[in-house]
Amino acid sequence: MRSYIRGLSYYVPEETLTNQFFEEYLDTSDEWITQRTGIKERRRASKDVLTSDLALYASQKAIEKAGIDKKEIELIICATATPDHLFPSTACILGNKLGINGTPAFDLAAGCTGFIYGLSVADSFIRAGAYRTVLVVGAEELFKIMDMEDRTTCVLFGDGAGAAVVCATEDEDRGILGFKLHADGAYGDLLILPARGVAVELNERVLEEKLHFARMKGNEVFKMAVREMGNVAMEVLEELGLSPDDIDWVVPHQANIRIIQALAKRINVPMEKVVVNLQKYGNTSAASIPIALGEALEEGRIKEGDLLLLVAFGAGFTWGAMVLKW
Numbered sequence: 296m297r298s299y300i301r302g303l304s305y306y307v308p309e310e311t312l313t314n315q316f317f318e319e320y321l322d323t324s325d326e327w328i329t330q331r332t333g334i335k336e337r338r339r340a341s342k343d344v345l346t347s348d349l350a351l352y353a354s355q356k357a358i359e360k361a362g363i364d365k366k367e368i369e370l371i372i373c374a375t376a377t378p379d380h381l382f383p384s385t386a387c388i389l390g391n392k393l394g395i396n397g398t399p400a401f402d403l404a405a406g407c408t409g410f411i412y413g414l415s416v417a418d419s420f421i422r423a424g425a426y427r428t429v430l431v432v433g434a435e436e437l438f439k440i441m442d443m444e445d446r447t448t449c450v451l452f453g454d455g456a457g458a459a460v461v462c463a464t465e466d467e468d469r470g471i472l473g474f475k476l477h478a479d480g481a482y483g484d485l486l487i488l489p490a491r492g493v494a495v496e497l498n499e500r501v502l503e504e505k506l507h508f509a510r511m512k513g514n515e516v517f518k519m520a521v522r523e524m525g526n527v528a529m530e531v532l533e534e535l536g537l538s539p540d541d542i543d544w545v546v547p548h549q550a551n552i553r554i555i556q557a558l559a560k561r562i563n564v565p566m567e568k569v570v571v572n573l574q575k576y577g578n579t580s581a582a583s584i585p586i587a588l589g590e591a592l593e594e595g596r597i598k599e600g601d602l603l604l605l606v607a608f609g610a611g612f613t614w615g616a617m618v619l620k621w
């Protein structure tokens with residue numbers, strides 16, 4: 296038994312924030328953001344639209360693409376760093392909004408690596424014979440945890456969601472071939488949202504010191520992201536007896552064009568084989584890989600039978616890679 300993605304889609308909110316938007320009130324420039332990150336614009340969800348709503352819109356489209364009845368879904372996994380609430384989980388809220396109440400559902404917290412972690416869990420449940428149809432979602436509203444006065448974070452991120460219907464198949468020649476996951480909590484402080492869990496007591500200090508917003512030591516994240524994304528990509532390829540030349544498309548986490556270029560160089564894959572759309576959406580964390588994959592599918596770039604390498608790095612730190620045949 297194998298698992299494969301039967302339907303995949305994405306949703307991004309309409310409001311577009313260009314680099315000029317930040318230029319107007321922050322000490323930053325389109326030139327700096329473009330050169331250092333590759334990002335030109337990103338989407339922002341309005342106040343009354345929640346992460347679970349973005350997850351819902353992406354899921355509805357993915358279910359339609361898969362051509363299944365939503366009642367066939369046996370498990371919902373929602374990878375997110377920006378849940379509607381600490382509890383109930385966004386996956387439970389999504390199940391209710393989809394109208395498939397009773398279906399098991401849980402959130403998965405693995406930062407920007409969340410979608411690869413989610414696909415790995417779905418694949419493992421399916422191979423074990425526990426379920427045949429799993430909905431895996433990556434959904435984020437990062438603007439709601441951004442300090443809009445902090446130029447070192449707020450220009451980098453964006454809102455969006457992607458969803459995949461993962462199904463069982465007896466076909467040995469398609470689907471998820473393998474994955475490798477890692478995490479190291481020793482680096483937790485380098486990318487952290489300090490005060491939305493139980494660690495920090497809610498008082499005036501939280502607002503004064505802006506502990507309810509995301510913080511990042513970008514430079515240190517950058518170095519480790521390049522190294523570990525390269526390592527884990529090679530690790531999964533070696534385990535499967537594949538070489539980078541065998542891969543048709545690399546679909547990396549969309550954080551920074553310089554990280555992606557360095558990764559491509561490290562694993563010796565030409566940039567022509569790398570899916571990049573961060574210029575349009577910024578870093579959408581757990582949503583970035585399914586949005587990139589969804590767009591490449593829409594544009595007809597990724598075709599049936601193509602061998603894909605997904606690779607990501609994020610808060611935790613977490614990192615991982617997966618090879619699948621489309």
Ligand code: COA
Nearest residue numbers: 322323324327331446447450513514516517550551608609
């Ligand atoms: N506009 C203008 N200047 C900015 C700026 C902005 N938006 N943000 C930071 N700077 C300044 C810094 O203050 C610093 O100034 P200084 O040298 O006077 O102190 C200078 O630019 C260089 O900062 P540095 O952090 O060394 O730049 P960098 O080349 O590492 O690029 C990031 C910064 C954040 C773009 C880059 O480190 C990065 O992308 N890191 C990974 C982040 C990420 O995506 N994490 C999510 C999980 S993968």
